[in-house]
Amino acid sequence: xxxxxxxxxxxxxxxxxxxxxxxxxxxxxxxxxxxxxxxxxxxxxxxxxxxxxxxxxxxxxxxxxxxxxxxxxxxxxxxxxxxxxxxxxxxxxxxxxxxxxxxxxxxxxxxxxxxxxxxx
Amino acid sequence: xxxxxxxxxxxxxxxxxxxxxxxxxxxxxxxxxxxxxxxxxxxxxxxxxxxxxxxxxxxxxxxxxxxxxxxxxxxxxxxxxxxxxxxxxxxxxxxxxxxxxxxxxxxxxxxxxxxxxxxxxxxxxxxxxxxxxxxxxxxxxxxxxxxxxxxxxxxxxxxxxxxxxxxxxxxxxxxxxxxxxxxxxxxxxxxxxxxxxxxxxxxxxxxxxxxxxxxxxxxxxxxxxxxxxxxxxxxxxxxxxxxxxxxxxxxxxxxxxxxxxxxxxxxxxxxxxxxxxxxxxxxxxxxxxxxxxxxxxxxxxxxxxxxxxxxxxxxxxxxxxxxxxxxxxxxxxxxxxxxxxxxxxxxxxxxxxxxxxxxxxxxxxxxxxxxxxxxxxxxxxxxxxxxxxxxxxxxxxxxxxxxxxxxxxxxxxxxxxxxxxxxxxxxxxxxxxxxxxxxxxxxxxxxxxxxxxxxxxxxxxxxxxxxxxxxxxxxxxxxxxxxxxxxxxxxxxxxxxxxxxxxxxxxxxxxxxxxxxxxxxxxxxxxxxxxxxxxxxxxxxxxxxxxxxxxxxxxxxxxxxxxxxxxxxxxxxxxxxxxxxxxxxxxxxxxxxxxxxxxxxxxxxxxxxxxxxxxxxxxxxxxxxxxxxxxxxxxxxxxxxxxxxxxxxxxxxxxxxxxxxxxxxxxxxxxxxxxxxxxxxxxxxxxxxxxxxxxxxxxxxxxxxxxxxxxxxxxxxxxxxxxxxxxxxxxxxxxxxxxxxxxxxxxxxxxxxxxxxxxxxxxxxxxxxxxxxxxxxxxxxxxxxxxxxxxxxxxxxxxxxxxxxxxxxxxxxxxxxxxxxxxxxxxxxxxxxxxxxxxxxxxxxxxxxxxxxxxxxxxxxxxxxxxxxxxxxxx
Numbered sequence: 001x002x003x004x005x006x007x008x009x010x011x012x013x014x015x016x017x018x019x020x021x022x023x024x025x026x027x028x029x030x031x032x033x034x035x036x037x038x039x040x041x042x043x044x045x046x047x048x049x050x051x052x053x054x055x056x057x058x059x060x061x062x063x064x065x066x067x068x069x070x071x072x073x074x075x076x077x078x079x080x081x082x083x084x085x086x087x088x089x090x091x092x093x094x095x096x097x098x099x100x101x102x103x104x105x106x107x108x109x110x111x112x113x114x115x116x117x118x119x120x
Numbered sequence: 121x122x123x124x125x126x127x128x129x130x131x132x133x134x135x136x137x138x139x140x141x142x143x144x145x146x147x148x149x150x151x152x153x154x155x156x157x158x159x160x161x162x163x164x165x166x167x168x169x170x171x172x173x174x175x176x177x178x179x180x181x182x183x184x185x186x187x188x189x190x191x192x193x194x195x196x197x198x199x200x201x202x203x204x205x206x207x208x209x210x211x212x213x214x215x216x217x218x219x220x221x222x223x224x225x226x227x228x229x230x231x232x233x234x235x236x237x238x239x240x241x242x243x244x245x246x247x248x249x250x251x252x253x254x255x256x257x258x259x260x261x262x263x264x265x266x267x268x269x270x271x272x273x274x275x276x277x278x279x280x281x282x283x284x285x286x287x288x289x290x291x292x293x294x295x296x297x298x299x300x301x302x303x304x305x306x307x308x309x310x311x312x313x314x315x316x317x318x319x320x321x322x323x324x325x326x327x328x329x330x331x332x333x334x335x336x337x338x339x340x341x342x343x344x345x346x347x348x349x350x351x352x353x354x355x356x357x358x359x360x361x362x363x364x365x366x367x368x369x370x371x372x373x374x375x376x377x378x379x380x381x382x383x384x385x386x387x388x389x390x391x392x393x394x395x396x397x398x399x400x401x402x403x404x405x406x407x408x409x410x411x412x413x414x415x416x417x418x419x420x421x422x423x424x425x426x427x428x429x430x431x432x433x434x435x436x437x438x439x440x441x442x443x444x445x446x447x448x449x450x451x452x453x454x455x456x457x458x459x460x461x462x463x464x465x466x467x468x469x470x471x472x473x474x475x476x477x478x479x480x481x482x483x484x485x486x487x488x489x490x491x492x493x494x495x496x497x498x499x500x501x502x503x504x505x506x507x508x509x510x511x512x513x514x515x516x517x518x519x520x521x522x523x524x525x526x527x528x529x530x531x532x533x534x535x536x537x538x539x540x541x542x543x544x545x546x547x548x549x550x551x552x553x554x555x556x557x558x559x560x561x562x563x564x565x566x567x568x569x570x571x572x573x574x575x576x577x578x579x580x581x582x583x584x585x586x587x588x589x590x591x592x593x594x595x596x597x598x599x600x601x602x603x604x605x606x607x608x609x610x611x612x613x614x615x616x617x618x619x620x621x622x623x624x625x626x627x628x629x630x631x632x633x634x635x636x637x638x639x640x641x642x643x644x645x646x647x648x649x650x651x652x653x654x655x656x657x658x659x660x661x662x663x664x665x666x667x668x669x670x671x672x673x674x675x676x677x678x679x680x681x682x683x684x685x686x687x688x689x690x691x692x693x694x695x696x697x698x699x700x701x702x703x704x705x706x707x708x709x710x711x712x713x714x715x716x717x718x719x720x721x722x723x724x725x726x727x728x729x730x731x732x733x734x735x736x737x738x739x740x741x742x743x744x745x746x747x748x749x750x751x752x753x754x755x756x757x758x759x760x761x762x763x764x765x766x767x768x769x770x771x772x773x774x775x776x777x778x779x780x781x782x783x784x785x786x787x788x789x790x791x792x793x794x795x796x797x798x799x800x801x802x803x804x805x806x807x808x809x810x811x812x813x814x815x816x817x818x819x820x821x822x823x824x825x826x827x828x829x830x831x832x833x834x835x836x837x838x839x840x841x842x843x844x845x846x847x848x849x850x851x852x853x854x855x856x857x858x859x860x861x862x863x864x865x866x867x868x869x870x871x872x873x874x875x876x877x878x879x880x881x882x883x884x885x886x887x888x889x890x891x892x893x894x895x896x897x898x899x900x901x902x903x904x905x906x907x908x909x910x911x912x913x914x915x916x917x918x919x920x921x922x923x924x925x926x927x928x929x930x931x932x933x934x935x936x937x938x939x940x941x942x943x944x945x946x947x948x949x950x951x952x953x954x955x956x957x958x959x960x961x962x963x964x965x966x967x968x969x970x971x972x973x974x975x976x977x978x979x980x981x982x983x984x985x986x987x988x989x990x991x992x993x994x995x
Contacts, residue, residue: 050167051167
């Protein structure tokens with residue numbers, strides 16, 4: 001399935017929180033609290049999303065089709081029924097990829113003028 | 121946790137229902153992890169800012185979405201959007217304009233600090249002489265000394281001065297003030313100093329303060345003006361300061377102020393009433409308390425001076441309340457009319473929104489079925505009405521601004537306030553409030569109704585839109601519109617009748633082709649009678665020789681321009697009943713004045729150049745004078761004399777001897793078209809008393825002419841300048857202008873109220889049209905069936921028109937009843953026209969019915985063209 005380029009372009013650049021949430025969901029479906037933990041883990045505790053930022057981002061990402069709410073739930077013993085689980089969509093993956101490409105292009109440009117570590 | 125729940129309530133409901141539980145769970149988790157009270161406190165602070173900022177953003181997101189949605193949905197209905205904006209603009213514009221003017225004149229505090237404590241004190245002379253009479257200097261001094269309710273009392277007097285030696289001589293409205301007045305008003309001069317008792321006492325050199333406007337116009341805002349010497353009526357005065365911009369006292373037109381110097385002679389007579397008295401209540405002293413104290417003070421003075429102060433009380437009146445009853449009624453009527461227009465505008469809007477909501481019911485039902493919450497839909501509808509109302513409100517403020525020059529002419533100039541109300545936050549806030557009322561009241565109600573019955577009703581194919589109860593509501597709105605428009609029509613109709621009546625009042629003279637101007641002779645230069653008479657004779661001699669001039673004359677005061685100059689009369693052979701007015705207005709004049717004004721001489725002769733101080737003291741009187749004192753008798757040769765208002769005959773002071781009547785003329789409306797005038801007495805100008813009565817020196821020149829007024833005025837100015845180069849020529853205008861100025865406020869009233877009535881009728885017509893068009897559209901199937909069953913075109917037309925007419929008739933009926941009540945309260949403005957004037961009522965009713973018919977025609981025609989085959993096939 002090819003994602004419409006224009007739709008992805010319109011979403012870029014992604015807000016930081018959105019990008020991190022997409023990364024957190026890249027390998028697995030998670031509920032909100034787990035997303036927070038995953039983001040904190042990935043950034044070594046550097047980025048601690050607040051609940052408000054998280055759910056506002058989630059709401060917009062759902063509207064934009066970057067993520068979906070999963071119907072299937074984990075095994076009952078691990079499930080907290082208050083929790084909703086979110087998973088990344090193909091559009092979400094493509095958007096995250098496009099964002100990553102955009103960022104690395106930026107880094108290349110910075111490197112070319114010696115403002116970032118690594119070879120020019 | 122309860123505190124957190126409260127915080128969560130800031131979030132929109134749709135968001136809350138989705139995520140609040142989880143946010144709460146996360147917060148709970150963090151609370152458990154928090155170590156120590158400091159960490160907990162930080163956590164709470166963090167949560168508070170997080171939830172509020174999140175809530176704000178989500179609300180903003182929704183607003184953005186809704187606006188996008190509204191833009192799209194209105195894009196499909198540009199006609200609807202435009203109509204709503206225009207109707208809202210009319211409503212908001214009318215009320216804002218009316219509010220700004222009413223607020224300015226009646227409500228807003230006067231532009232002085234602590235203005236609510238400023239009062240004016242008057243002598244209360246009882247019902248016969250009036251409860252608001254000026255004070256004598258002696259009484260003023262005693263009131264000042266004896267009362268304790270006031271921080272200070274000051275006296276002032278209005279007048280006018282000739283400013284000469286600064287370019288063209290000019291007559292300026294002025295006032296004299298005691299030193300207390302300016303500090304009492306809480307003001308200070310912008311430049312220089314105010315008056316002080318020490319520097320401005322009797323005998324000190326003359327000083328004056330300039331108004332900001334005069335300073336700008338005559339002296340180009342030069343700060344060096346302070347210290348300069350100016351000539352007022354030949355007397356030198358030193359400018360000691362300039363008052364700030366926006367300082368108006370006692371009237372708007374006052375241009376300069378001089379210190380009031382009460383010489384010791386002024387205190388000798390207690391019945392010489394000419395001072396106005398301003399005072400500031402002490403903090404905490406009420407008007408009633410001050411009034412009660414003044415009763416004691418005046419009672420004591422009455423005991424002390426039983427003859428002169430007999431029955432002299434005091435009235436204490438807030439400076440704010442010195443607005444005439446007519447102005448008050450007029451402004452309230454205007455405001456009422458504006459509210460009427462707003463009401464109609466709102467009903468129309470409600471009707472429009474209701475119709476739209478019903479049309480969109482299917483769409484809303486679909487969206488609700490797709491999961492949009494009721495709250496979301498409501499919010500969207502409300503965003504739509506708010507957006508439209510805001511656009512209308514902005515346009516309305518522009519309309520109000522455009523209308524201000526017209527309505528500002530209703531501001532009475534006797535008040536110490538600016539001419540036009542300022543457009544400030546207060547007015548804008550009012551406009552915003554009106555906009556909000558319009559939007560919420562009339563966007564929300566229909567929205568709530570249309571969302572009221574949820575479920576699949578709207579989804580049913582071919583569902584008939586508009587249940588009978590909804591149509592009932594809309595019919596009610598239309599009836600209300602017709603009612604209000606009938607009330608407005610009748611009110612403005614009554615005012616038009618009053619205007620016509622006043623315009624048709626015969627002033628007693630012929631204003632056409634008469635040019636007038638004023639040359640006020642300065643004293644003491646013109647104190648000798650020879651000098652006064654010499655000036656008049658020399659000017660008149662030259663004026664009469666001008667080509668195109670048929671006659672010319674001088675008088676003390678032209679009619680209408682000045683209503684005062686009233687004296688008591690004692691007529692020979694007439695036994696006055698007590699309590700009966702025996703007064704007449706007195707004027708000195710030159711021969712030729714009656715001919716110039718076209719006042720017919722009924723008997724005897726005009727005054728003559730030969731009527732001199734040495735000859736018989738004569739008078740010309742008006743017909744009503746004869747009727748009162750010598751009814752049915754020949755007045756020629758009869759005698760009368762003047763008396764003082766306070767009682768007692770003057771006797772023979774100077775040349776105030778008995779006067780012998782030599783002529784009788786037709787009465788004129790001295791006090792103006794709408795007021796009852798005293799009988800008139802005219803005295804020959806050469807018989808003025810020597811060195812006295814300078815106030816009555818003939819100063820108004822009237823010239824009857826044919827030809828170009830511009831050339832005439834230039835010639836008149838040259839003639840006056842030759843006679844006295846220092847003398848300013850003021851108030852150049854035609855006699856017609858003077859008479860028309862009498863009806864100018866009425867014409868403005870009529871125009872404003874008629875405009876409101878026209879808007880109201882138009883909106884009511886649109887309302888009827890809208891309702892019927894909607895009914896026809898939603899009942900097209902029924903109409904099709906009727907046609908299929910054999911109804912003729914005429915039947916269908918009748919069906920629709922009858923519906924419209926029924927509503928109109930109910931509205932007209934209610935309107936007539938309400939207009940009857942409204943007319944009673946307008947009575948002060950009606951100049952004797954009955955508030956139950958049948959022709960006006962009938963005319964208004966007819967106009968409303970015709971408008972209703974016109975509004976019904978198009979929908980009726982559409983109904984008649986319904987093709988039965990088409991609509992039945994859809995079914």
